[in-house]
Ligand SMILES: [Fe+2]
């Protein structure tokens with residue numbers, strides 16, 4: 001949580017939320033967090049394979065951890081691709097446009113609903129990993145690879161919390177407000193950093 005607060009205050013120090021631009025924030029998320037997921041995932045997968053082979057019989061929960069992590073990481077790779085190809089470019093268009101922006105899937109609210117739904121799924125998978133690993137606590141007999149694996153999973157989890165927080169509570173509300181402003185629904189003002197409400201149901205209209 002401290003890491004999360006530090007990261008948010010770092011963004012706040014860049015300026016008010018009015019001046020935290022949609023494009024700059026989405027670029028920052030890609031550079032820091034999407035890159036981290038890709039790199040850390042690439043590190044964890046072979047480590048998991050190795051630790052499962054050596055210790056899977058003694059600690060069968062490792063095999064469940066491997067299955068959940070593989071699913072989570074695969075889902076996140078696709079999720080980030082959707083953000084980078086669809087949602088983030090649309091956020092930049094909203095920022096740069098003086099008139100309403102047309103999108104093939106309608107309002108920016110549609111892809112945002114889909115991303116929120118996928119964040120909820122990822123959070124659920126992370127909870128399973130926390131449970132299976134006892135909050136990433138290695139057993140006292142753990143070898144160096146085992147220790148490295150749990151530390152890497154813990155780092156992955158912490159970064160993902162920050163990553164999803166920035167999107168859920170900063171970027172997405174800012175994009176929704178910008179779209180409303182372009183549509184003349186409300187005056188453009190600073191988005192609230194916290195408290196976006198979202199429907200947990202998957203929307204069939206989402207991209
Ligand atoms: Fe993301």
Ligand SMILES: [Fe+2]
Pocket residue numbers: 079083115119164167
């Ligand atoms: Fe996301």
